[in-house]
Amino acid sequence: MTYCVGLLLDQGMVLIADTRTNAGLDNVSTYRKLTIIEKPGERVLALAAAGNLSMSQSVVGLLEEGIEDAETGTIQKLEDAGSLFQAVQLVGRAVRQVRSIHEPGLKEAGLSFDVSFLFGGQIAGEPMRLFMVYAAGNFIECGQDAPFLQIGEHKYGKPILDRAVGYDSDLYDALKIGLISMDSTMRSNLGVGLPIDIAVIRRDALEAELVHRIEAGETYFHDLRERWSAALRAAHMAIPRPPYGQKR
């Protein structure tokens, strides 16, 4: 399992991805699921993956090698894409290409082709954009009304995002809320776990402002988890008890 969340705000973008992978409960490991592609001053792109690890790694590998354009024969890479829209189209093509290779074999094994990606960033001269790419290679774009996208085990961590994040949120407040969302998910699903990779990209900076891995035992994140638990307990204590008590 995996949980990744991307937030697209007025001040910039935050991406958070856990690193746990598991093939059954008895085969748990740590893999990086967040990739940053950077040409400082020209473009900064980020890609986070969820789903079958062998499939998502194949997609990332294909994007690194470059995809041949069937018509012109040129090799296309994210580093050279002319726009973010062309870049996300390229991610979609990579997904479809990997799917066409592996889906028949997966089906024979009774498995489904199950990957999804968050992909976003900024290219000089363009606005910052964030997309979610589905297993069919199609994609949607993040808007301002619900300024976040999630992939993987998304339900446990959604209530806090629904309530606390707005397009005008401060970039590091959004990072904090994203980490709370990750914490809620980790508490409820053992398939999501530390370390956590985070990236913060400030709008128009055209390079990552922060790329960091939160390891188990790190003070800030440990403190955040404790404070959030205490705050939740205090929050419900402040609400009056239900007034119902009469028998029907």
Added chain:
Amino acid sequence: MTYCVGLLLDQGMVLIADTRTNAGLDNVSTYRKLTIIEKPGERVLALAAAGNLSMSQSVVGLLEEGIEDAETGTIQKLEDAGSLFQAVQLVGRAVRQVRSIHEPGLKEAGLSFDVSFLFGGQIAGEPMRLFMVYAAGNFIECGQDAPFLQIGEHKYGKPILDRAVGYDSDLYDALKIGLISMDSTMRSNLGVGLPIDIAVIRRDALEAELVHRIEAGETYFHDLRERWSAALRAAHMAIPRPPYGQKR
């Protein structure tokens, strides 16, 4: 969709069920999913259902009519079950009986037999117990370590339960926390909605202390939703921003 939560505490039991059913987004309706069976002073039982409405209604209908014992030919009802364990076994038998009738037809239609139940209460001379019954008619019992069970759309509302409920929680605090859990679910899944049916059964009372329907627009629940949203926003504001800021 449905969301039901049952809490088994030192002081007693709380059951909360929404009433929304939908066959597609364009066919939404309200059905009671919480049934109370009471012989005051002798037994009080509660049954909450999730999943395919026609299947869960058939199970409830079968339990109301009574199930014939294949060996003795007697009709067995929840009202007469000798113990809570025998009662939950009867619920499981009803599930298997409905399944055996309908599963072939469902399969032909490309559907699966999808129901689950929360079932619990107390019979004079026995402890209070709470069970979750699966679509195969098997069941698990709620323990003190995680003193709640959920059926239906359970993920959005689980983080608050994980953090805020303990076996020693006050009965009406637990009801409040259950309503917060329901609120989180309703905000994230349109398939879960008002009105909400609630039941509170105090341990050893052998009758329901409270059976109530929360209708849309009810002041207390509206106020709870507002206060909880405000409290969540305040809770994350009180946590310091992440200290990360150095470039890698």
